[in-house]
Amino acid sequence: MTATTTARPVASKTSSSLHAGRLPRYSELYTLLGALAVVAAVFALLAGNGGFNIVGWLIVSAVVYLLAIAVLSAIAEGRRQAVDRVMRGLVASAFVLALIPLVSLLWTVFSQGITTLTPRFIFGAETSGFNWNTLVTTTVAGAGPALVGTLIITGVATVISLPIGMLTAVWLTEYSKPTSPMRRTITFLVDVMTGIPSIVAGLFAFALFALIVGPKAFSGFSAAVALSVLMIPTVVRSSEEMLKLVPMELREASYALGVTKWRTILKVVLRTAVGGLVTSAVLAIARVIGETAPIYIAAGYTNAINTNPFNGPMSTLAVLSYTGYAFPDQSQPDMSHQEAWGSALLLIFIVVILNLVARLIAAKFAPKARR
Numbered sequence: 472m473t474a475t476t477t478a479r480p481v482a483s484k485t486s487s488s489l490h491a492g493r494l495p496r497y498s499e500l501y502t503l504l505g506a507l508a509v510v511a512a513v514f515a516l517l518a519g520n521g522g523f524n525i526v527g528w529l530i531v532s533a534v535v536y537l538l539a540i541a542v543l544s545a546i547a548e549g550r551r552q553a554v555d556r557v558m559r560g561l562v563a564s565a566f567v568l569a570l571i572p573l574v575s576l577l578w579t580v581f582s583q584g585i586t587t588l589t590p591r592f593i594f595g596a597e598t599s600g601f602n603w604n605t606l607v608t609t610t611v612a613g614a615g616p617a618l619v620g621t622l623i624i625t626g627v628a629t630v631i632s633l634p635i636g637m638l639t640a641v642w643l644t645e646y647s648k649p650t651s652p653m654r655r656t657i658t659f660l661v662d663v664m665t666g667i668p669s670i671v672a673g674l675f676a677f678a679l680f681a682l683i684v685g686p687k688a689f690s691g692f693s694a695a696v697a698l699s700v701l702m703i704p705t706v707v708r709s710s711e712e713m714l715k716l717v718p719m720e721l722r723e724a725s726y727a728l729g730v731t732k733w734r735t736i737l738k739v740v741l742r743t744a745v746g747g748l749v750t751s752a753v754l755a756i757a758r759v760i761g762e763t764a765p766i767y768i769a770a771g772y773t774n775a776i777n778t779n780p781f782n783g784p785m786s787t788l789a790v791l792s793y794t795g796y797a798f799p800d801q802s803q804p805d806m807s808h809q810e811a812w813g814s815a816l817l818l819i820f821i822v823v824i825l826n827l828v829a830r831l832i833a834a835k836f837a838p839k840a841r842r
Contacts, residue, residue, distance in 0.1 A: 492547050499540060499556070506536040533564045580816050587813030593618065597774045597810075610803055612810040614817060616776040620691060620785035621821070624770065625760050627695035627780055628702055633752055635699075636706025643707075644714040645736055664704040672700040673765025680769070691780030694770035694787075698759040705755040713747030714740060746833035753829040757822050763789045788818040 495501075510532040514523060537560050544553035595613040639657065647654040676697035680688035717740050725735040741748065771784030772794060792814040799807030 493552075494544060494547050498543065499560075502540050502543065503532075503536050506532045506539060510535055533560075536560065537564075577819070580812065580819060584809075584812035584814075584816030587612065587809045588816060592810075592813055593817065596776060610800060610806055612806055612813065614788060614791060614810070614814050616774060617786045617788045617791040617814060618817065619776055619778060620770070621760065621787040621789075621818070623778065623780050624691045624694045624698065624766065624785060624787060625756060627692060628698035628759060629752070629756055631695060631699040632702035632706055632755060636703045636755070637710050637748065639703075639707045640710035640714055641736060641741075643711050645732070645740065661704045661707050664700070665708065667700070669697075669701055669762050670764040670768065672697040673768035675700065676765065676769045689769070689771035689784040690782060691770055691777070691785040694766045694785065695780065697765035697769045698762060701759050701762065701765070702755045705758050706751055709751035709754055710748055713744045713751060716747065717743045749829045749833045753825055756825060760822060760825075761789050761818060763793045766790050767793070788814040788821075792818070 507528075510528055514528050514531075518524070537557055540560060541553050541557045544556045592612055592614055594615050595611075596615045597613040598611050639661075643654060643657065673694075676693045677688055679696070680690065680693040721739050721743060722735055725739045726732075730738070766787050767790050770786070770790075772786050772790055773784045774786070777783050777785050792811045795807045795811030795814065
């Protein structure tokens with residue numbers, strides 16, 4: 472009786488690369504700091520008295536870092552790990568590159584407008600006073616009318632747009648067939664409306680109300696209609712995508728229990744997608760709350776508080792920021808510029824608050840996962 476032995480395959484050189492060595496834990500950080508230091512020294516020597524180019528320093532440092540980490544990783548870990556580290560470096564570089572304009576924008580607006588954000592500026596109106604001793608007229612900035620106009624116009628536009636947009640999304644996902652000509656027509660029109668310039672929406676609203684009420688058609692409701700033209704496509708597309716994410720098994724389970732279609736949509740589909748739908752609404756509001764051209768055309772501009780959206784011109788924070796910077800008070804240009812930066816910063820705070828409220832609502836009403 473002879474024993475048979477099976478020869479084990481010898482590991483090839485290519486498979487050993489999977490078990491190659493590893494670089495130290497903080498090697499990437501040390502390599503990055505070294506690249507920044509070396510490139511900074513080279514730039515300082517070459518620049519002389521000509522100034523230090525920060526943007527060029529960051530770009531060249533990123534290239535040097537990628538080359539250095541690729542060489543070090545290829546020597547110590549092999550080609551596979553080197554490619555992985557280089558790709559991670561490229562992704563991180565793209566993230567930082569996208570983050571730089573955002574941080575720069577926020578810092579500029581914050582540093583320029585934070586000194587203007589006082590309770591008097593936020594809730595008061597712009598007032599002028601004449602000093603009989605110096606014979607000088609002094610204007611005090613105020614964003615109260617613009618804040619009221621922003622909330623009213625955006626609120627009316629939201630009331631108009633959300634029901635239309637979400638009901639359209641429900642019809643597209645739950646009732647229409649994929650091959651329906653009506654579905655394809657509505658989808659095409661929504662895509663076209665997404666690319667409409669905002670000034671066209673303002674001209675449309677002004678022309679519509681000029682035909683109805685006459686040439687003096689400036690009103691907050693006219694501006695709200697213009698904003699709703701811009702909001703509805705965003706609500707439709709984003710809500711449609713959120714509804715498509717609801718598993719079909721949930722609908723089938725509801726139908727199997729004898730629940731009607733409309734109650735399934737109301738109690739199951741919308742309940743499951745409530746987090747995404749709230750996010751869609753906030754995205755649509757953030758899309759239009761900073762619009763200037765359509766509101767300037769449809770609602771005009773005023774320094775007085777107007778709480779009636781159906782009569783008279785209204786102002787918003789975006790329009791106040793634009794007029795304060797583009798048409799400053801010749802006697803007090805610094806005050807106009809501070810008013811522009813302060814209203815822009817206040818508008819950013821409102822958008823941040825809306826996003827926080829949306830997160831809280833989504834967390835409150837979203838279905839809880841059970842183990």
